[in-house]
Amino acid sequence: MRYLELNGEALPDDASRLIPLTYGHFTAMQVRGGAVAGWPLHLARLAASSREMFGAAVPDEQVHALAARALAASGLADASMRIMMVPPAGGLSADAVPPDVVVVVADPVDEAPGPALRVCSQVYERELPHVKHLATMGLTRAHRLAVAAGFDDALFVDRDGLVLEGSIYNVAFWDGEAVVWPQAPMLTGIMMQLVQGALTSLGVPQRTTPIRLADVSSFRAAFFTNSQCARQPIASLDDVVFPGDDRLWSLLASMTFASTRL
Incomplete structure (x- = not known):
């Protein structure tokens, strides 16, 4: 399954085709039992990359809340999650404007190593x-x-x-x-x-x-x-x-x- 939210609003599962993905950045993770390993590192990555690419970052607590909301709405406790920072609705600007936040929740993948x-x-x-x-x-x-x-x-x-x-x-x-x-x-x-x-x-x-x-x-x-x-x-x-x-x-x-x- 695939569940998407844009700034906390649910989107059709094919909506990623409509989101401008030519500019932006993301982080990806596996969620197990509703928890993420290295979550503070993910937040730090998103903030630093947003400041570099957009001049401003979405506050950590807002990103956390959006990720938690999307996970809960998906109904999955174990999941693959991707958080993408994309240009805001008004488009790219020379001014410092925080990006929009897309959260994608999908089925988990096996974390065990495969054959060499x-x-x-x-x-x-x-x-x-x-x-x-x-x-x-x-x-x-x-x-x-x-x-x-x-x-x-x-x-x-x-x-x-x-x-x-x-x-x-x-x-x-x-x-x-x-x-x-x-x-x-x-x-x-x-x-x-x-x-x-x-x-x-x-x-x-x-x-x-x-x-x-x-x-x-x-x-x-x-x-x-x-x-x-x-x-x-x-x-x-x-x-x-x-x-x-x-x-x-x-x-x-x-x-x-x-x-x-x-």
């Missing part, structure tokens, strides 16, 4: 990489091209081979002792931040450093994080096959995240 994925590198650099914006055509095309080439997904690198991020995920590597995150222009995902905090709590060493394609073969394992899964294994990148490491998978499986009820 085969990914391929593609040269692609997102505009405003630190913002989770609505300009997603390039990401969708990259995924399609990867699948057409026999892979499961794409991992982006810049023109110099610097590892950036995936089509809809952040990537991390394991050198046998520490989790290594790419240092590059990219989106700092909410799940990435939650995983980093959980690993710190578990005492797992981590570092952030520039990683190039030529460096990838030195790692024992790789995984990705996104709003749907915190620990999806990656089997290979291009022709580099990762041996894997049971210790890493055990550590990732033991992670826990604090949640906030909507």
